[in-house]
Amino acid sequence: MSPTAITGVGAYAPRFRITAEAFEEAWGQFQASGVNEKAVPAADEDSLTMAYEAAAKALETADLAPGSVDWLAFASSRPPLEEEELTARLGAMVGLPETTTGYSFTGSTRAGTRALWAGMDALESDAETALVVAADAPRGAPDEDVDHAAGAGAAAFVLESDGPAAIVDRGTYAAPYPGSRFRETGSDETQGLDVTGYDRQAFTETIRGAVDELEVDAEPDAAAIQAPDGKLPYRAASAAGVGTDAIQACATVHDLGDLGAASVPVSLATALADGHDSILAVSHGSGAGADAIVLESAGEVSVESALEGGDSLSYAEYLRQRGVVTSGPPSGGGAYVSVPSWRRSLPQRYRLEAGRCVECDALSFPPSGACDDCGALAEYEPVPLTGEGTVEAVTTISQGGAPPEFADQQARSGDYAAAIVALESPDGETVSAPAMGTDAEPAAFAVGDRVETTIRRIYTQEGVTRYGFKVRQQTD
DSSP states (O other), rough: OEEEEEEEEEEEESSSEEEHHHHHHHHHHHOOOTTTEEOOOTTTOOOHHHHHHHHHHHHTTTOGGGGGGOOEEEEOOOOSSSSSSSHHHHHHHHOOOOOSEEEOOSTTTTTTHHHHHHHHHHHHHTOOEEEEEEEEEOOOTTTTTHHHHHHEEEEEEESSSSSHHHHHHEEEEEEEEETTSOOOTTTTTTBBOOOOHHHHHHHHHHHHHHTTTOOSSOSSEEEEEEESSHHHHHHHHHTTTTHHHHHHTTTTHHHHHHHHGGHHHHHHHHHTTTTTTTTEEEEETEEEEEEEEEEEESSSEEEEOOOOOEEEOHHHHHHHHTTTTSSOOOOSSSOOOOHHHHHHHHHHEEEEEEEEEETOEESSOOOOOSOTTOOOOOOOOEEEEEEEEEEEEEEETTTTTTGGHHHHHHHHHOOOOEEEEEOOTTTEEEEEEEBBBSSSSSGGGOOEEEEEEEEEEEEETTTTEEEEEEEEEEEO
């Protein structure tokens, strides 16, 4: 196998958390063994926005220009759309060239390592730099163990032919075990037959089979094992040929929950962030199959993680964020922006592309129509903004005050901040733009605050979600 190295890593989890105690108070029991609390996506988050967060961090830590990426993979067992090539949207969000080869991997919690596997194959073929992103947020029926364990998170890896963390071996194995965990076409909820012995056999057999296919004798410091709950990975320790201490060294399930296709990638990112020299990563997908990957680190890998939680939810708030207890968007009304019109504005909504007037050099955002300063109707020169700025004005949009297209999200997330922000150019110039606040209560935003942009769900019309930038308090 030709060498493949990880040169940059990003990891992300939503700020919301719900504890095992909150579930137990609501249901009288908590069916996710070993999970203390789990990450919960906000109303404006999904696997695509989490993938963006992780991918942007990975490119930054690798000190890599997006234009250098020629191969992209996006993995999720629950993409926001069952049919659409989402690598096109993800690539546009992070600024990859339109010629970048994109592949989507879904249908299994094994999808994250399947994407890594394909990235290695791409580098052995003709790709020079690959970006592999896994993001997931499993979901089950409210009273079943899948939902009790279901968390949310994402990890991204920049792959190149040379770097501090080399992938030195890999193995794969599959055997038919139908019914251990599945989601029917058209269903929103993952389920299983809950035949305990059968499920454990599928899990341990495939993990053992993948590890047995390895040619190197792995003795890892850390072992990133698929974690549907907080106990099953430890039950597979002997099958993986590792001790429970190695699993504990990078386990994220206890604090983030079951991350589905992102389970192993996020644990792998954690192991690299903690500086482990030898890492075994083993995924499992029901059906059933497993991948085993061995990494050896000869130096420190650059990792940027945002896995810490901030806000705890009650069970009622948890249901509201997920949209379970809201009535949905009102019918009629609202500002209609056609999908073709929205698409034309993607350079501004995704990459903050302002325009410089060729007559007076003033910046405009968005760059359309007459120049705000001189009134000229000449073409604009594109100027990408930095994604940082200062709040110039802010107000709170409360229940009933939001336009109808935002009503569903507001019903889930509550009041939100609407701000005018002075966004900055690389040269220090500023241009004002309206933006919605995210990742904090409206009262947390004040005039003069430093903010940064991220990409989130804006609203959904005609079944098509509009994504675009929002602002949050600057983290640096």
